[in-house]
Amino acid sequence: MNQRVLPSGTVLQSRYRIEHLIARGGMGAVYQATDMRLGSVVALKQIIIDHPRLHKAFEREARLLAGLRHPALPVVSDYFSDEAGRFLVMQYIAGDDLGTVLDRQPDAFTPRDSVATVLQWADQLLDALDYLHTREPPIIHRDIKPQNLKLTPRGEIVLLDFGLAKNVVADASSTSGQSVRAYTTDYAPFEQIQGTGTDARSDIYSLAATLYHLLTGRTPASSLTRAVAVLGGKPDPLEPAHLVNPRVPPTVAVVLHEAMANGIGKRFTSAAAMRAALRSSRTAVQTDANMVIPAAVAIPLNSSGMATIVNTPEVLIPQPVVASPTIAIEPAVTTTEPEPDVRHTQAAITQVPVAPVLIVGQDEQSLYHSIGAAIANAQPGSRIVVRPGIYRETVIIDRAVEIVGDGRTADIVVECTDASCLIMRADYGVVRGLTLRSMVSSLDDEDQAAVDIPQGRLILERCDIATSARVGVLIRGVMTNPIIWRCQIHDARWAGVLVAEQGRCIIEECDIYGNIHAGIGVRSHGNPTVRRCRIYAGTRDGVYIGEQSNGIIEECDIFDNARAGIEIKHNSKPLIRRCVIRDHAQGYGVYISERSEGVLEDCDISNSGKAGIGIVQGSNPYIRRCRIHNERQRGVLVAEQSRGILEHCTIIGNERVGIDIRQESNPYIRYCTIQQHGIVGIWVHDNSGGRVEYCDVTMNTRGAWHIEEGSQLSRTGNKE
Structure with a gap:
């Protein structure tokens, strides 16, 4: 189907006014448009492949994409079909994509400080892939590349152009004779080029190839070029990343090399596994920022062209800073959720440092008797396992750690009086499976909250938050973007959750009840996404949105508020x-x-x-x-x-x-x-x-x- 470019000023659905064309390709076009009803700028993605299977798949996949909520994915707010085609209405992100940045300056991301930044982006993108791949049904991107990555004005990485129509392109091509390539050769895995089928591991390859390009300033050898070389008896031409850019730690190079294995069965089995390995390897960047790895340290290749990991001399491997005291994981320790599925390859064992696990308990065998003490002795990326008990303290997260309850949520209690139970002062953190109980003697402090999040991305999972303060969870400021998932939040004097001062967040599958003014309050330009929550039994409103705020409330059950x-x-x-x-x-x-x-x-x-x-x-x-x-x-x-x-x-x-x-x-x-x-x-x-x-x-x-x-x-x- 040959469709013309929609001219500026075209109005679709009596609502979306086309401003200009952003990009056009074999699968469609993307326009910048204005939502005349909300006064906001959006991106309109037009699907131009005309095939009966796509007609049936469009609404199904559009609904699937509209339900996605992750900080590293653009929000899909609407979809429609009309005589001009089929359209997705998506979050518009201004500025250049990373591919354009690389075209302008190939070594833009190779300095030492930029390497650390790219690895932070990698963590966010792997979290997004884990989110996509574990959906039901799984969503596979199939075209990850620098051109599909953008930075928001707040410096957060976003993965663009995912999902829609790529699942049906192959079917449409096979029945119509069309040849539609929904991938980019430099970043595509061999199975995608062959057309033998893709899965989550295909996205892992493409992301690793993209990271390789960012970290080295060099486009990686394509999987097809590598396969031809190996079949011809030559070495794999993919040069390890740390040999191209000495500022890339060899531990990171090992992770990228495994993720870019030409054989799909030799890669990490999941995005979570690669994320865990890469997180551990990042301690090399944080430990010795001045270390330069000699070019002589290479990753040998076997006859198949795949990496053979050998024991590199320890003096050349940056080692993690070990917190003191550090407790080894004992067989008796169990947590509410298993560790990510990190495959025990030789690379994972010999090359990738593993951050320690610190145990907090109230028995004599535990070296840490408070969560705060464990945090003070934790290195970034550590997991802190909290055993049952009542911990009377304010937990301040000032570094990237994961705090996990070991047992029933009701048995692991953080309790405080006239203070917050949890304060976020880091860029990233995870808290899972705790009861947070805040009691106050006075309501004079309007900002008092059981959980105070003035910055960063805190992932709060499966927690019970009860408070007599004004607010259960306070999310405030332009630098916040937490995720609250499957929590119970109740009995606050004003709002169970308050999103204010341009704060953003994702609240999913929570029970929010028995709060005095509102289950969720949104003020002063707040902008939350609330999804699949039950909000009930409030003495005023279920959800209150005021003071020029926005937000998305979807698939919620809101009932029995006064x-x-x-x-x-x-x-x-x-x-x-x-x-x-x-x-x-x-x-x-x-x-x-x-x-x-x-x-x-x-x-x-x-x-x-x-x-x-x-x-x-x-x-x-x-x-x-x-x-x-x-x-x-x-x-x-x-x-x-x-x-x-x-x-x-x-x-x-x-x-x-x-x-x-x-x-x-x-x-x-x-x-x-x-x-x-x-x-x-x-x-x-x-x-x-x-x-x-x-x-x-x-x-x-x-x-x-x-x-x-x-x-x-x-x-x-x-x-x-």
Whole structure:
């Protein structure tokens, strides 16, 4: 299918205005566009391969990608098909990709400081690959290269151009005769070039080849070139990275060489395994920044062209700084989750240093009796295993460590009074399987929280966070981006989680309940992603979004909060989709006020005391494909000079009115079903107006409309 480039100014879906073409290739085109509803810049990815299998796969894969949330992956916020093609709406990231940077300056990433930075990016990207590869079904990228890596304005690495259409290209090619290459030869593994099938290990090869290019300034020998050389009886032409750039530690070179093995069975079995090996090898960079490895230290090659690891003289191998005291792992020690699956190859045993594990316990055999003492003696990358007990301390994470509970979460308690239980002061950390209990005697300190995250990426997993302070988890500042997963957060005096001061985060699969003001509060330009959470039993709101904040709330069950399931105010613009919002007996399912906007789509809203959706005080949201039913008064209230678009919604079975338009309000309603209400489908009064087009407004007790004197309603193509 030969599609023309969409000209600037083209508007798609009455919402996305094309600004200019960013890139065009064999599989599609990418445009910079403006989301006219939210006023934000987005990237539109157009899929231009025309094949029946792609038609069926598009929506399935687009939904899969829209559900992804990881700091190193761009957010997919929407997808659609129209006469111009099939499109993904994605996060726009300004600036040059790393391929462009390399074209301009081939040695841009080879200095010592840059090597350390690239290895930090590698850790983030391997975490992203582990996230993609462990999805159900797994998502394989298949085209990792410098051109598909970008840095955000905050210096975070993002992997672009993943997933969609690559899974069906091979099928489409085999049946149509098309030849579509969905990879880049310099970074593609041999099995991908051969067409014999790819899996997670194929992405590991491509990422390693990309890292090799960044660290050495040299494009790696392609897997095809290497295979031809080996079959011809010549050595593998892939030169170890530390021989090309002496600032690359040989331990890192070993990891890259194993990841780039031409035989798929000889690579790391998973991204988690490579990440663990690379993390350990990074201690070489942190230990002796002034060491230069002599070029004579080579990685020998056997007759098959693969690396043969030998015992390099210890004087030439940078050794980790061993924390003192350090405890070896005893057979009796178990943790709530197993270590990453690091294959015990000779390379892993002899060349890659392993960071120690430190044990914290309250018995006499434990050398550390507090978590803080273990952190003080830990080197970056260490794991701290915490045995059952009550630890009365404030845990300050000031280096990259992993803190893991060894036992039931309820039996491993960090308890503090008039202070935070956990404070994040490092760029990265993991806390898993702890109970964090904060008790306060005064509420004078508005910023007091059980967990305080003013910086970095803290991964908080399977923790129980209970507090009588104002906030359970406080995420604040532009330098924060934590992940909170499968935690219970409850009993805070203001909010279970508060995201503020341009903070970002991902909150997934958490139970957030019994908090006084809001389960999740978002203020002062906060921007969280909340996914598959249960937010309930709050004495005011389930989710509160105010002070010009944004965010994504999706696939959540929000119920039994006193005032509203979700309250949006102060000119905020969140995206809320695929949520169930129910049983708010005294208030609203969603309450939108003070000139707020935002998008609600594919939500099920029911059993609210005042209205399923309340739109007031000059607000103007976009509501589509929502089901609003069994409300105790009205389905939707539009009041106080508000507007809004409602389309393709089902508003049915509410006790009084389907849509109540009052106080000079003027909504646009189209393609909706508005039926089975106790009085009328749509009631217009108080000098209000609006447009209703192509709606089914039948089976209401007293008719479709009640339009009072002084109000008017434009009606086109409706069924009454």
